[in-house]
Amino acid sequence: xxxxxxxxxxxxxxxxxxxxxxxxxxxxxxxxxxxxxxxxxxxxxxxxxxxxxxxxxxxxxxxxxxxxxxxxxxxxxxxxxxxxxxxxxxxxxxxxxxxxxxxxxxxxxxxxxxxxxxxxxxxxxxxxxxxxxxxxxxxxxxxxxxxxxxxxxxxxxxxxxxxxxxxxxxxxxxxxxxxxxxxxxxxxxxxxxxxxxxxxxxxxxxxxxxxxxxxxxxxx
Numbered sequence: 001x002x003x004x005x006x007x008x009x010x011x012x013x014x015x016x017x018x019x020x021x022x023x024x025x026x027x028x029x030x031x032x033x034x035x036x037x038x039x040x041x042x043x044x045x046x047x048x049x050x051x052x053x054x055x056x057x058x059x060x061x062x063x064x065x066x067x068x069x070x071x072x073x074x075x076x077x078x079x080x081x082x083x084x085x086x087x088x089x090x091x092x093x094x095x096x097x098x099x100x101x102x103x104x105x106x107x108x109x110x111x112x113x114x115x116x117x118x119x120x121x122x123x124x125x126x127x128x129x130x131x132x133x134x135x136x137x138x139x140x141x142x143x144x145x146x147x148x149x150x151x152x153x154x155x156x157x158x159x160x161x162x163x164x165x166x167x168x169x170x171x172x173x174x175x176x177x178x179x180x181x182x183x184x185x186x187x188x189x190x191x192x193x194x195x196x197x198x199x200x201x202x203x204x205x206x207x208x209x210x211x212x213x214x215x216x217x218x219x220x
Contacts, residue, residue, distance in 0.1 A: 051142050051162075055125025059094055061148040066090045066167035067204065071197045072186035073163040082197040088117045088202045089178060090167065097121070100128060105205040107133050112205035117216045132158075144185070151178050153185065162189055171201035 146152035
């Protein structure tokens with residue numbers, strides 16, 4: 001089950017080709033090519049580091065119910081099953097100064113499930129971490145934009161790959177302007193219309209029996 005939620009973006013590989021020149025000496029003899037110095041490697045920058053968090057995020061105001069309205073991702077599961085996504089709702093609880101408790105409810109095979117997680121707050125306002133079983137499997141999260149009352153745009157990065165999610169406080173009060181803005185921000189991440197997956201805005205899960213709760217605290 002946990003594998004269904006682990007969506008990742010495609011890897012971008014940059015390749016450099018160095019051309020070596022040769023010079024010709026007097027008399028037709030060729031001199032040995034002079035090795036050229038390779039330019040210093042640029043420090044690695046994760047995509048999430050280029051995504052600024054919203055200014056002065058108030059985590060307490062983020063608490064409450066959020067409905068998943070749209071997702072931008074190159075996740076292989078979504079690419080295959082994107083037309084069959086189920087209504088999904090997330091409930092955030094500011095449980096302590098260091099953590100944010102997360103309950104996500106959705107359906108799988110016509111059965112409602114609840115996934116319990118915890119996001120660790122970081123020293124950078126608006127940035128959080130969902131711990132994996134190993135540090136390299138952590139998911140870095142950025143609250144990119146929100147007004148607390150109607151929408152939130154969030155970025156999730158795992159192993160250098162980004163998924164974007166658009167949440168709403170309700171399923172019917174989000175403006176066309178905001179939906180368009182989400183599409184434009186996704187385009188900047190290389191996630192065009194082919195990688196957008198709208199989620200149903202009806203029949204969300206309510207209470208879930210304990211046999212269908214996946215407890216991912218501290219990690220899955």
